[in-house]
Amino acid sequence: MSDQVKRLKISELAPGIQNVDALVNIVSLQRRELKNERGESVYYYGILGDDTGTISFTAWTFPQTVRIGDVVEIRKASVREYKGINRVYIDAGSEVIMHPGESMDVKRSYSQMKIKDLSTAQPYVTVEGRLSGVRQKELEREGKKTMMYYGDLEDDTGKIRISSFEKALKDGAFIRMEGAKVSEYNGRLRITVGSRTEVTEIKPTFTIGERLYDIHDINSPLGGVKVNGFIVSLGPKSGLVMRCSACNSRLDDIHCPDHPETSIVYDLFAYFTLDDGTGSIQCTGGKNALLGHIGFTPEEYTPENKTISRKLVASRLQEKLLGRAVFIEGDVTRNQSGTSVRISMLNYMDTDFMKRLEARMGADFQ
Amino acid sequence: MARKREFTNWIFGRELRDSRELEERPDEERAKPYVITPLGTRVRRVLFCGLVSQKNTEESMTRITVTDGTGNFYVSAFNSDFGMQSKAMADALEINDQVMVMGRVSTYQNEGKTYFNVNPEIAVRVDSVSMDYWRMKALHIARRKIYAIRMARNRPGSTVADIRDAGYSELEAESALRSIEKYPDYDLQEFESSIAAQIQPAVKEEHKSSKDFILQYIQANDTDGRGCRYEDLLAASQNASISQNELDDMLNSLGSDGEIFEVSLKRYKVI
Structure with a gap:
């Protein structure tokens, strides 16, 4: 096998590929501490992006100087599927090389998810649901008055808090949001409608009933x-x-x-x-x-x-x-x-x- | 780091009674061993509902027997520093009460046989709806395990991942593989039939308890004056969803309590 490694685009990354070399933008980055019987460890996870799309990643070692928006080259990583989502794995044998000063456009691609499957590991998603309990208040952001709408979004699997700056939310409406952001605050997941989120009113394809869980x-x-x-x-x-x-x-x-x-x-x-x-x-x-x-x-x-x-x-x-x-x-x-x-x-x-x-x-x- | 709560197994008396295997954990020297049941369940804490069929109160200890229709749970609450509350709970129960008990299983062996005892953490009266709820869920949990074992038996070499991919949880998959290892020939069909009979409350509600049914039947069917025949009693009990094991347990218990006596071999009279 040749020593020369081909640089891949994110759209080309498929489960099973080893020795991945890719130039990517850090779209999101989170650090998590893990405690179990074997002791404590730290890992990082988030989203990588380039001009062909985005992909989740998990890193067991990662440079602490890297920030969201940085462009980095990742070498000797691997791609595997976990819970139905393709993911890049960066371990001790991988390299993460910073490209300071470089910028990169990212083509956003969002997986459509049910509310029960939302997690901060996949922070940008497409999700559908019914709005309820919508309220609004006026806020001042960067010296400008703006309206914030907040309430709940629910589907047949769960309910989540929702907030939106400027884009109005209509109580009782069924909506589809593309590119909404998932985050966690005070132990609860919430979803935010940002300036790049597309919100459209839809006819419901699901029924909201009793959400029974084991x-x-x-x-x-x-x-x-x-x-x-x-x-x-x-x-x-x-x-x-x-x-x-x-x-x-x-x-x-x-x-x-x-x-x-x-x-x-x-x-x-x-x-x-x-x-x-x-x-x-x-x-x-x-x-x-x-x-x-x-x-x-x-x-x-x-x-x-x-x-x-x-x-x-x-x-x-x-x-x-x-x-x-x-x-x-x-x-x-x-x-x-x-x-x-x-x-x-x-x-x-x-x-x-x-x-x-x-x-x-x-x-x-x- | 917070200690992980010990898993609570909702199991029928029959599953515990048929258990023969224990698992010592070398990393938990002072802990009680796990009981490995025929369905591969790793048991240290159980939760069950049933009818109190016997009670014996002493100053230092209260023993109660709880029958869930498939077998008996023997419950001992001690008057120790840690057990005072549970002894008070057990003391408050009466024979024929419907109860829910959660507790830790302890084991002892005698002449090669393993016996199980439950030290209660909670023992409280419950209503019929709660009893039916427990039966329904315990049956569902057992059935899922049985189906996972059957799948693994039909596909030798199955791994935890294979069973999980078929829609079972990690716990169910591990239980299935343990069952195959420890109880390769266990009769799942017979076990499933015996526990499924418990989900027909309409039949059982005609009698306040299995004990009442058995006593009434013996009394009413001493047709020739030589005592009620065991064979007749067995057939009637099975029609009323009382298993043979439960009948045998109950006959022993009624005999020791002096409520019936065996006139001659397999012939019974009510005293």
Whole structure:
């Protein structure tokens, strides 16, 4: 085999190719720390681009001086398919050579994805969904007033927060976005409509219904999911929470240090582990999702009601949650302590839900 | 680094009862061994629902037997520093209660036989809907494992990746290969039939419990005064989705509790 290596364009990169040499633009770049039984390590991932297209990459070694927008030459890399996406792998045997001062036009190509498959590893995508809860506010950017629209985008697999600068979002509309950007903020995925994103209104090709998930299948911070199982542990600090009615701060005492004259309000917080036989997940819930289950209305759940105590609330949570079969709906978040669901609704198991679950499980064997 | 939570296996009593293999983990010297079940499930923590069929309370320990219709789980809650709450939970249960138990499996061997005991972390009363929910999901989980094992048996040399590519999870694929290695001749068909019978609550609801059914049948079918015949009882039990193993367990338990006695070989009378 000849020592001379042919430089390839991104459109020519196919799974199985070894010894890849390509001149590329760094379209996106992220660093992630990995902790497992073998210790800690760091890897980089992102998108490479040139005038023929874009491709994802993973690098186990990467120069720390490289920034987004830089042009680099990559040598001795390989291409493999991972989860249906072609990806360039850069390892210890590869070279990354900077080409300072050079620029390169990138032909954007976006994979069409369902919301459940979105990840920051593929930050530019085409996605379709229905807009809901759209609000707008005026912001000042670079001395200019601009309108920001924000809300949720949902399809048949999940829900994600969406924001758009200048391009208006219409509540309830089904839209297709080409070149929208996926990012992660506060443990939740979100999608942003940028100046180069094309937004078109479409006729829906999917139905938005119940998004039932096995806990095992929850791999990303996805919104609007429904899971079921037994509550197998209840956090010891679950219970009544006091807040300042002025600043909403959580209080240990009945007086807020910043607003001592202001009244307090009762809130509720519970955290528990839900197990469905395929795995377990931490859940957190507040007053909206749980108050009814411990037998109080919002009007009754006040400091004026002297029958309510921390002990009573804790024991009711224990009685009404621990060991119960439930189905919950909420948003998955991911942070340093792991993945959890912030629940918006909790219901005890019922036969109607079981019928829907049975139908879904039955599909496994068809 | 946060310790990974031990996986909780939703399994039927029959799967645990048929287990013969243990796996010691050299990296976890002080931990209990894993039980490897015929479906290849690696078990240290279980979650199950069933009916309390026996209870024995002492100051230091409460033992309960929970039957899920396919077999018995023997549950022991100790009055230790760590177990006080679980003993209180077990103490609160009564015979014939429908319960959900999650706990750790401990094993002991005697005369070459392996016995299993569950130390509960939770033991609570549940309603019929929760029982049916657990049965439905446990059956689904078992069936997926059975289908993965069948696929791997039909394609010798299958790897985890091959089974995963067919739509199974990594855990299911690993279980399938373990099952083939440890229990190559296990009768999956018979096992599946025995657990599938549990998903017919309409049949079982006619009787408050298997125990009541068996007692009533023995009483009503002592036709010649020499006691109810085992063969007749077995046929009736199977029609009511009570397996032979469950019937045998129940006859032993009713005998020890002094509720029935064996008049002559395989003939029973209610006391």
